[in-house]
Amino acid sequence: MTKNNKKTTLYLIIYIVLFFFIWTVYELFVKPTITSTFNEPLGEIIRSIFKIMVWIVPCIYLLKKNNDNVYVSLDDLFTNKIKWLNYLPLFILFTIFLLGGSWLQYGNLAVRDTFQPHQLIGSFLLVGMTEEMVFRGWLLNSFLTKMSTTLAIIINALLFLAIHFPVYLYKGVLLEVIISGQFLQILILSIIFSITFIKSKNLLVPIVFHMYWDLLAILFYT
Template identity: 35%
Template sequence: MAPLSKAITSAFVKITIWVIPVILLVQLIEKRNPVSYLGLRHNFSKGLKWAGWFSLALVTYLVVLYLVILNKPFNINTGFNEWLNTIILVGIIEEIVFRGFLLRKFMEKFKFWKANTITSLLFLSIHFPIWFYKGLFELPYILSSMITAFVLGIIFGFIYKKTDSLWSVIVIHSLYNLLISIFN
């Protein structure tokens, strides 16, 4: 399969497996408009302000960490598949599922911090197959990756709650994935 068609097929599968079920659940069970329910319609500018400030802090942290402390060069040669599936779609898809739907549903039953912790643990768990597949499941890499995924899940949940806008965490998540792609 050609790289372009492989990338598009992967994108289609991700949307079909992750996003479409969430949209159907919101429509059929919640009887709500998915765009509004997930936080994609309101507080857009508030979400982007938070995304802007947090992104500035994130870029500063990662540039200092990778370029100054670790003296690691960056690589801007990312292919179409990585741009589409890792940088653009993963931020959208994972945030729709984890913050837009799951965190919102857990907050109906639990206080925010408990709901956010559960959602962050689930967010962490979806990364295990990727780490196994890429052969990254070894010490110390796996410990730092697990901590990073969990902490990012907590931060994304907090920002989503503060902004009530899924766009804030979509932008931050996609930017994080872009930066990690550049520095790895």
């Protein structure tokens, strides 16, 4: 392992530890305080700003610092040409799976009463961008230069699942998610997002798929 590679690995370890610690504290203590203190959509805006500062800003800095030790450089991360028609089957699969599941669960395809317009900020626009920036744009992007593609995807998927644990813990559904097997959906989605990033070498692809999934979920599921 080269000196630069060792340095990047150290950055990764420190980043993962700090990132998971900060986000756990946020989900368990800071986010509930913001939610109970501020009405919507102000609360959503404050939470969104916090997420950008924790998720996006450090990733951009680290990518700049380690530009030569990642799978796709920061300069190319959003500029590599995308052949969108190649991903049409996946769009169709997502649509059939989510709309079909909604129809089976509720007996119709109506927008759910639980949907609130402010969710389009935090649950649609922001989640896809921030989570893909961290888990595909930075973590997977770095893992791919240090291990096999398969191992990089697996580790990335496990970390992606783990970042959801704090909110599950706060809501008291962590055990239910594990026992019911709902966690498998997150692992599978992470693998799909990772493969689309590796194939396209453009972060916009997993971002778009992530946002599309979240949009259908918040519209058609409670």
